[in-house]
Amino acid sequence: MQGFAQGTSYHISFWSEAPINKEEIKAAVDSEFGRLDLLLSNYRPDSTIEQFNQVKNTESREVGSEIVSLVRTAAAVHKASGGCYDLTIKPLFDLWKFNTDKPQIPDQAAVRQTLNLIGMDELEVVDDTHLRKKQPGLQVDLSSIAQGYSVESIARILEQKGIRHYLVEIGGELKTRGHKPDSRPWRIAVEKPLPGEQMLQKVMTMPTETPLAIMTSGTYRHYFDDSGKRYSHILDARTGYPVTHDLVSVTVAHADPIQADAWSTALLCLGREEGLRTANAQAIPALFIEHKNNQLVESRSDPLNALTVLTIE
Template sequence: MRFIPQLALLATSFFIISCSPKPEMSKIEGFAQGTTYNLTFELPADSNLPVEKIETAISEELARMDKVLSNYRDDSVIEQFNAQKTTEAQTVDAELVELVEIARTVHRASNGCYDLTIKPLFDLWGFKNDVFTPPSEDALGVALASIGLDNLETVNTTQLRKQLPNLRIDVSSIGQGYAVERMVKILEQFGVQNYLVEIGGELKIQGKKTDGEAWRIALEKPLPNERKMHKIVSFDSGEPMSLISSGTYRHFFDDNGKRYSHILDARSGKPVEHNTVSVTILHSDATLGDAWSTAFSCLGSREGLKVANAQNLAVLFIDQEGDQLIETESDALKTMSGISFKNP
């Protein structure tokens, strides 16, 4: 399964910090959504369940999601909806309607910076084929007139209506977080309580490792020419928590002495110009965390901090000023207990 990136965000790399593997830990890994996925978990002590049964359930769920949410295949539910050039109500999968509504809450709270319909702008700037092509103001105006999540109406739990016939939606900015939650649900249905589930660097944990130690995750330093650890996040309490990170420091274009980010602001249709190079959010729901990570990368630390505090969200912003990395924590992150950020 592959979701084509709508804002060209590159999730910050994560490294699971652990001792040598314990025999009690089970592992499942594979390829989905254009990236890898990894599950590390402890089966219940009284369970004789073969790991292969869980692996099959995971594969079947990813394949099912692929048929509903993937933009790369013409027969998916989302692409069948996109292909219909009509303003009549269309029946779709309830799962798609649910994701649209989750995204709508983030769209409104981010003052429209986050938007599921932005792909035409992404293509206009040449990001689709990795060929940077700044558009004219006229072309930009035409593209802006063809997007906007407010032009998508939720009729009921299984129907959506376009107000613009050519409107298209892309859930790549929320899809990986949602897939994490779906895989977590499968593990929990099999009685698993201690786990780390990760797709493309977006992850959720619960409980502890088999040796009783906390899960620890390393965040990469947000610099384009370095692959070093910047922070180590320790999930000391073991409470369910997702960690999602997005960054601008690897995907950009330099043109005539100016650097352009791959992140587009849906309000202006142009690449963002703030100095925020990395955003990390801790959230109990990986789906919301995924959407908010994208939104805060669009907003940047100055505007994003106000939104994060208003929404009581635990967010770490990192700005680059010259050779310096400046960290800014939201109020919720400052007061969060059970999770600690440490220097390597």
């Protein structure tokens, strides 16, 4: 099955030894995409997360267990990344106009002022279903973690239907379980991280015995150039400015698509050296690709080298 959802394309491949009703599965998948969109989308003013963003007070507000769970995961990644990764970066993203067709460089005073409006420490988890803003202007952007959650949610739908062999991909983020009908493993292509190209960088042969998610974040698709300098859409929440290092792509392999999604963004934000140290400390299997001197240079975290169930060619 394939189609469009969450502002991107999706592809789902699956098979089963037992008879399955494809139309029933398609209806369940479509319904789940609609539910997730109404819950997590920052582009819908009627979504749960945007309703929370629009409230300008410090009162506790019910957002549901799913959003609270995502915030808890993000808070842990935020802390482990030294604050580079931050769900409350939305006002900064809007300031740089990365949400439009014409992004632009804001003045330094505006950046400093906007930095006062962000901070994961200003977002309080009240209980399993409620969040509270400590600062009324706080806004939450779930885009760096919502796609991973969506992949996991669609995979869960398939498993509820008794399907044990599948590949679920949304906008390049994916999870596999099992194998193809001919017993061969799923094989995943990792794109060469260069603008304007769609060429093969690596092929990953997925495990057949255990589920695994592969999530990639990159600076090479969304950026703008100004006065000979390139500005990526990956913003460092500590500075208010786009990252300036040579790291252009991070691919994370993890059993949990939500963790993989958040960590791929966080490690990309940190850059190669700090990112590798953090990935090793947090046991995150990650492939780093830098663009240096017109060449692509790869580095792998120790946990990725130790991940024997995954073959990378």
